Amino acid sequence: MKNMEFPTIFIAIVLLLCSSSTYAQTAKSPSISPTPAPAPTPENVNLTELLTVAGPFHTFLDYLESTKVIDTFQNQANNTEEGITIFVPKDSAFSSLKKSSLSNLTQDQLKSIILFHGLAHYYSLADFKNLSESSPVSTFAGGQYTLNFTDVSGTVHISSGWTNTKVSSSVHSTDPVAIYQVDKVLLPEAIFGTDIPPTPAPAPSPDISPAADTPSEGTADGKSSPTSSPGKSSSYRVISWGIWSHLVLALSGVLVLFL
Numbered sequence: 001m002k003n004m005e006f007p008t009i010f011i012a013i014v015l016l017l018c019s020s021s022t023y024a025q026t027a028k029s030p031s032i033s034p035t036p037a038p039a040p041t042p043e044n045v046n047l048t049e050l051l052t053v054a055g056p057f058h059t060f061l062d063y064l065e066s067t068k069v070i071d072t073f074q075n076q077a078n079n080t081e082e083g084i085t086i087f088v089p090k091d092s093a094f095s096s097l098k099k100s101s102l103s104n105l106t107q108d109q110l111k112s113i114i115l116f117h118g119l120a121h122y123y124s125l126a127d128f129k130n131l132s133e134s135s136p137v138s139t140f141a142g143g144q145y146t147l148n149f150t151d152v153s154g155t156v157h158i159s160s161g162w163t164n165t166k167v168s169s170s171v172h173s174t175d176p177v178a179i180y181q182v183d184k185v186l187l188p189e190a191i192f193g194t195d196i197p198p199t200p201a202p203a204p205s206p207d208i209s210p211a212a213d214t215p216s217e218g219t220a221d222g223k224s225s226p227t228s229s230p231g232k233s234s235s236y237r238v239i240s241w242g243i244w245s246h247l248v249l250a251l252s253g254v255l256v257l258f259l
């Protein structure tokens with residue numbers, strides 16, 4: 001009788017260990033889903049509507065529409081991953097420009113100037129402290145169309161070479177859309193540095209800013225890494241807990257057989 005018990009116990013332990021390992025396998029699959037569930041998509045901000053009621057920004061809005069840049073910006077605003085930041089000059093900023101500034105430009109140049117007022121990422125006002133360290137920052141116009149930011153005791157100052165201005169108010173700042181009012185139209189060095197004989201600015205150098213796309217890369221990395229690592233560690237915890245709880249169950253099963 002005594003030597004019959006031993007194989008029974010052995011089989012019982014093997015069976016329990018097997019069931020614990022299958023449990024660990026099934027525990028693995030639900031751990032894939034705890035990565036943040038896609039939040040219910042909120043209504044996208046209608047930029048046209050927003051700029052129509054705020055301001056007055058009618059001149060800028062007219063340019064946005066005539067150059068079709070509104071579609072580019074609205075598309076980016078709908079992209080909640082990156083979002084958008086737009087600097088909007090008031091009507092008075094356009095009327096105080098020298099008459100010749102925009103009138104002799106080609107449609108392409110005009111389009112570049114309007115694109116120059118947008119950044120392909122959402123930045124809250126607090127983010128500009130960091131952004132000033134990564135100046136020059138690339139804009140939607142790309143290439144040499146870059147802006148420099150400096151934070152002067154909480155006020156965001158913007159420099160385009162030809163224009164020095166500041167953010168005078170926040171029109172809208174809810175991720176993914178930031179719209180800031182600026183005191184002047186941002187005139188890019190890439191256009192005005194060569195086309196118009198410069199009176200105030202020093203001789204513009206032909207190639208500026210090779211390091212223009214660093215800021216967006218940095219933020220993209222920062223966003224992706226923290227979401228993946230907590231998922232891994234929590235799934236590891238689920239599996240090891242599953243194994244341990246079943247080992248305890250297996251051992252207590254052995255004890256029961258002995259009693």
Ligand SMILES: *[C@@H]1O[C@H](CO)[C@@H](O)[C@H](O)[C@H]1NC(C)=O
Binds near residue numbers: 046047048
């Ligand atoms: C945005 O608002 C404008 C003005 O109210 C309207 O004409 C346009 O159809 C709206 N666009 C979308 C995509 O809802």
Ligand SMILES: *[C@@H]1O[C@H](CO)[C@@H](O)[C@H](O)[C@H]1NC(C)=O
Binds near residue numbers: 043044071074078
């Ligand atoms: C942006 O989103 C709105 C509402 O969700 C939609 O009507 C519009 O067509 C979208 N526009 C673009 C350019 O993706």
Ligand SMILES: *[C@@H]1O[C@H](CO)[C@@H](O)[C@H](O)[C@H]1NC(C)=O
Binds near residue numbers: 100101196
């Ligand atoms: C704009 O064009 C007009 C006529 O083509 C010309 O006389 C004028 O000098 C130009 N102005 C500038 C700033 O280039």
Ligand SMILES: *[C@@H]1O[C@H](CO)[C@@H](O)[C@H](O)[C@H]1NC(C)=O
Binds near residue numbers: 126127130
């Ligand atoms: C500013 O940059 C540093 C390092 O690049 C980062 O750790 C910090 O979170 C950033 N702050 C904001 C407000 O983005």
Ligand SMILES: *[C@@H]1O[C@H](CO)[C@@H](O)[C@H](O)[C@H]1NC(C)=O
Binds near residue numbers: 161
């Ligand atoms: C922007 O900043 C860079 C680097 O600090 C500098 O070389 C460049 O001259 C600045 N450009 C303007 C328009 O202020």
